[in-house]
Amino acid sequence: MTFHRALILLAGMTLPFLTACTTLYSTAPVAIVEPPQNASSTQAPKDNTRVNYGLLPAQNFRIADDVADRPLVVRQNPEMVTGRTWDFGIRKPFSDHLELGISGFPILSTNLSGQLIGMAKYQLLGNTYEKIQQHPFDLAIYSHVIFTEVNLSGNQRRLFGEGGYPWNAESHFQGVSAGISIGKTISRNFYIYSGVAHQQFQIDASVNQSASHDGDYPSASYQIPRSSGTSDNILFGFSFGVRHQINVTYNFSKSKWRDLTADGSGLNVNLLFYEFGKAPQTVEPNK
Amino acid sequence: MKYVFLKLSLSALIILQCACASVTTVETTDKDALISREGKNDEAKGSLGFRDGRPFYAKTNLIVEKDGCQTQRYTVYKTDEFHPEAFFITLFTTPYVGLLGVLPLLWITTYEKKYVLNYTCLKRGEK
Numbered sequence: 020m021t022f023h024r025a026l027i028l029l030a031g032m033t034l035p036f037l038t039a040c041t042t043l044y045s046t047a048p049v050a051i052v053e054p055p056q057n058a059s060s061t062q063a064p065k066d067n068t069r070v071n072y073g074l075l076p077a078q079n080f081r082i083a084d085d086v087a088d089r090p091l092v093v094r095q096n097p098e099m100v101t102g103r104t105w106d107f108g109i110r111k112p113f114s115d116h117l118e119l120g121i122s123g124f125p126i127l128s129t130n131l132s133g134q135l136i137g138m139a140k141y142q143l144l145g146n147t148y149e150k151i152q153q154h155p156f157d158l159a160i161y162s163h164v165i166f167t168e169v170n171l172s173g174n175q176r177r178l179f180g181e182g183g184y185p186w187n188a189e190s191h192f193q194g195v196s197a198g199i200s201i202g203k204t205i206s207r208n209f210y211i212y213s214g215v216a217h218q219q220f221q222i223d224a225s226v227n228q229s230a231s232h233d234g235d236y237p238s239a240s241y242q243i244p245r246s247s248g249t250s251d252n253i254l255f256g257f258s259f260g261v262r263h264q265i266n267v268t269y270n271f272s273k274s275k276w277r278d279l280t281a282d283g284s285g286l287n288v289n290l291l292f293y294e295f296g297k298a299p300q301t302v303e304p305n306k
Numbered sequence: 307m308k309y310v311f312l313k314l315s316l317s318a319l320i321i322l323q324c325a326c327a328s329v330t331t332v333e334t335t336d337k338d339a340l341i342s343r344e345g346k347n348d349e350a351k352g353s354l355g356f357r358d359g360r361p362f363y364a365k366t367n368l369i370v371e372k373d374g375c376q377t378q379r380y381t382v383y384k385t386d387e388f389h390p391e392a393f394f395i396t397l398f399t400t401p402y403v404g405l406l407g408v409l410p411l412l413w414i415t416t417y418e419k420k421y422v423l424n425y426t427c428l429k430r431g432e433k
Contacts, residue, residue, distance in 0.1 A: 207386075208385075208386060208387065208388070259388050259415075260387055260388030260415075261386070261387055261388075261418065262387060262418065262419070263387060263388045263389070263390050264388060265388050265390070265393065290390060290393075292390070299333070299418070299419075299420035299421055299422045300386065300418050300420075300421050300422070301421075301422045301423075301424050302332075302380050302381075302382060302421050302422065302423050302424065303380075303424050304370075304378040304379060304380055304423075304424070304425070305378075305379045305380060305381055
């Protein structure tokens, strides 16, 4: 594999990287499924903040092909595809049952763009730190709020066109999701789980084109009205490790927006690091 | 045959980094007990640190002794913890060195950083 193919492979994991810089889009994770055990109930350090980094199944909405184009042509048939987006954040247990988290990632190649995800998870059934192995399985409910903003700007008349035609464009995604998951501890460092989640979201966008420097085009402002959609996700996976965990999952998602439907499925990898504490394993003598 | 030296160097670096990363410490709950590794010369009182470059399937047998008490044996396994460094090295070097880049997966699990050996002095002949 060549260096460039490797780069493209990595970049392809996040859809915005492959989008032209004058394409107006919005991107966000589909309904997120959480492992049911929260940080305080695993055998890792109690009350410990953990850092997570990985890939989330995502949906990408293509709203306009070329926002520099004058006059602007908004897509009559917008596109929606599924893919992956990066996720980086922290999560902290607040009791044996409640875990809160915040995560996000800047969207590269645009200015001041990114996504922000807030998470709350409540573990209804399952092991707590004090009462390990007291339940045959773990059960948790969780909710996420997701905000994504994409900002674009330039001074061309069209993609790769001449300068002197300043413009800016932005899109907003707001979503809220809820779900439930179930899991089982197989051994101290191996855990399997599965869950479902449902998401409701809204998308809106705007494009502002200033008057051209030589006066051949007047200023114009375009509003893409708010539209709603839903996504559903089902996920199966396992996690391995105690202080450092790797989550490997496979998901099936269905997103609906306007009259479009997009199905997605694929492998996701997520890493969790307990970096702020030490929980030495106690070893019993051999029999 | 292009970049042979570079590929060999990178491969050596991969193996070296993965092998060197497996450092762990074992402690006993009785600080006066002597810990040693079976088949090795190192021993220490109360706490012992050691380095193990073997791949993920390795295990280490530990012996804890104290005057007047029974000798007790413990085993720690290299499959106890996920090793993120090996994962990242694989991810970023495979495009350069091809299949050689997956070698670090042999170190994808490792010892935990610290173990506590639960040692209670049982007098000789006591069960």
